[in-house]
Amino acid sequence: MSAEDIYENTRKSTRINHFANIVNLAASDGKITPVEETLLKRFSKKFDISDSDYEQILENPGAYPVHSIGSKEQRLEYLFDLLKIIFIDGQMDEVESFLLNRYAVGLGFTEQDASEIIRKSVILFSGKFSFETYKNFIDSDD
Secondary structure (H helix, E strand, C coil), rough: CCHHHHHHHHHHHHHHHHHHHHHHCEEEEEEHHHHHHHHHHHHHHHHHCHHHHHHHHHCHHHHHHCCCCCCCCHHHHHHHHHHHHHHHCCCHHHHHHHHHHHHHHHCCHHHHHHHHHHHHHHHHHCCCCCHHHHHHHHHHHC
């Protein structure tokens, strides 16, 4: 097996595990709503998840570990995906908060950084941000 094959297998495993983490958050309240399922289908296409892997992950999403990721940008992107599935219903419950923190640390953030990033993210995702935050975001280069 070549180094390229090993790298591709690792990338596929990371994508599958990340998708399973998203499914686990969607199912954390005991059911996956039709809106959540629509978003999960989009994520499955984004991460190139096969139909058989999709079904297997839906059966037991907790069976997949969180992979640590070296790139801060990719860790933030994965965290963003997790936040999107959490806030699809407009709120985050205690179980989702616990899992999100656990996943953020698993992705490679320190506990302190994870808490701060999640705190800021919740402000944005819940729409409870100040005009100053909004203005700074609009005025930024992002």
